[in-house]
Amino acid sequence: MTDPTVREPESVDAxxxxxxxxxxAQGTGEQPDPLAQxxxxxxxxxxKALRTLAEMENLRKRTAREVADARxxxxxxxxxxxxxxxxxxxxxxxxxxxxxxxxxxxxxKALLDGVELTERELxxxxxxxxxxxxxxxxxxxxxxxxxxxxxxEHAELPPGHVGQVIQAGYMLGDRVLRPALVAVVKAAPKPxxxxxxxxxxxxxxxxxxx
Numbered sequence: 133m134t135d136p137t138v139r140e141p142e143s144v145d146a147x148x149x150x151x152x153x154x155x156x157a158q159g160t161g162e163q164p165d166p167l168a169q170x171x172x173x174x175x176x177x178x179x180k181a182l183r184t185l186a187e188m189e190n191l192r193k194r195t196a197r198e199v200a201d202a203r204x205x206x207x208x209x210x211x212x213x214x215x216x217x218x219x220x221x222x223x224x225x226x227x228x229x230x231x232x233x234x235x236x237x238x239x240x241k242a243l244l245d246g247v248e249l250t251e252r253e254l255x256x257x258x259x260x261x262x263x264x265x266x267x268x269x270x271x272x273x274x275x276x277x278x279x280x281x282x283x284x285e286h287a288e289l290p291p292g293h294v295g296q297v298i299q300a301g302y303m304l305g306d307r308v309l310r311p312a313l314v315a316v317v318k319a320a321p322k323p324x325x326x327x328x329x330x331x332x333x334x335x336x337x338x339x340x341x342x
Contacts, residue, residue, distance in 0.1 A: 204262055204305045211263050211309060215302055218258070218265075221251045222300075258302075267300045268312055277301060279311040283318035291319040 228244055255265065268278060271294050278294065278301070286295040294314040301312030 205307065207261060208304055208309060211258065211261070211302075211304060214254075214258065214263075215310060218251070218254055219299065221247065221254065225251060262305050263309060264303045265300050266303060266312065267297050268294045268314065269297045270294060273314065273316050277308060277311055278314045280316045281313050282315050284315045285320065286317040289317045291317050293317045 225248060258265070266277075268274075270289060273280065273292050273294055281298055284295045286293075289295055293316070294312075295317040296315040297312060298315065299313040302309040
């Protein structure tokens, strides 16, 4: 006789039962290699560090170049104003001929010598600060350094050369502080062709007979 209080074990449907192998399958998936990941991160950090160092080096060079340019070319405006004084002194010295120097009184000679000495000292000071005077007489005309004022004929120089320097130029470092004012030699005019005699007597034959 069967005890009604004892229940029979229920049959388990294999289709509805939880998949016991599923967690095991998920646990066997390929995990990322921590060493390879660390190497990749180290390579990225190294690349960023190298880029940062390169940018800092470029910044250092650019800053040094700007400081050097400021030291050399920062006096450009002041130097241009000083050139006016140098030009006036140079013109004054050119206006004094040798006869006046020879026949002048001692006080006049001393004054002229003082002006000449002052001009030389001024040029030395300008050169000390990178300002250099140039006079391109006879050189080939360069529009980057010279400013043409007019053309002229010259018996010895070829066309396109500086035949006369009207005002000297100045360089500041490797830059043009003021171009030289010059006259450029022009090409000689071409000779006019000889006139052609078109008045031929057609009445005469080849032997001159009529």
